[in-house]
Amino acid sequence: MRVTVLIRPKAGILDPQGEAVQASLSTLGFAVSRVWVGRLVDLEVEADDPAAARAEVERMCADLLTNPLIEGFEVVVEGA
């Protein structure tokens, strides 16, 4: 089962990468006031159903994929 994890910097956490990208977009003439840069992880998960896959991936996020001090995440299960 294909599961996607969207990892975003938490609100209030300094995101210098996002700031640098925003500055470069502005240089190119785009009207963008804020940019946040996160990370996307696609996983093939062996699970019986979408709910089980979601629960498993949420555990992976807590254990390894994200650092709760600085990152929030969203789990998207394909076809769920």
Added chain:
Amino acid sequence: MEPARIAVVTFPGSNDDGDARLALEALGAVALPVWHTDEQLSPEVGGIVLPGGFSYGDYLRCGALARVAPVMDAVRAFATAGGPVIGICNGFQILCEAGLLPGVLRPNRQLEFVCADVSVTVESTATPFTAGCEAGQTLVIPVKHGEGCWVADDELLARVVARGQVVLRYADDVNGSRERIAGIANEEGNVLGLMPHPEHAVDPLLGPTGGVPLLEGLVARAREWAALVRA
């Protein structure tokens, strides 16, 4: 007197492990190379160094993958028992990811790799690593990192400051670290993480020697710790 025996852990991508061993040997210790897949440490080990580098290519987050290496269970057990552990640069990042130290290290505020000799102030002498220093003493030690900006939320920061866990502070802002924190200890004081590289600052021929008191502190405590464990 028995020499201090200090384990220096090498992960795939560590690159300051050799300098760490040389520095410890120069200060009279015996450095024991330990590989990341080793599940046990020699019972003679009195201290541990997690060296700098780019373990596992800094994939996912700096230190995140090293934290699950087989050797880390032994490191955690050693630290929890009270043995002295020092994490330098990437080692600091690993200790934070492992939850042995508070906070997390993020990309430098200025988004530039910083490589310079910097002045740090000793903020706490209540750790074995700074026991030989005076509070307020300035040490000059090189830094070289892209992700050394120590971050914690207001609550955690206040707690860490209140408990005297801030051990080293940059004299000038180097990377955007909160409160210019350069080195931080656990509550017990036996685990220290720092971005500056004391192992690169022990030989006057090569530059500043601000790393000497910190590593001498580790060596002295490692000798004591091994004796305590033997007894």
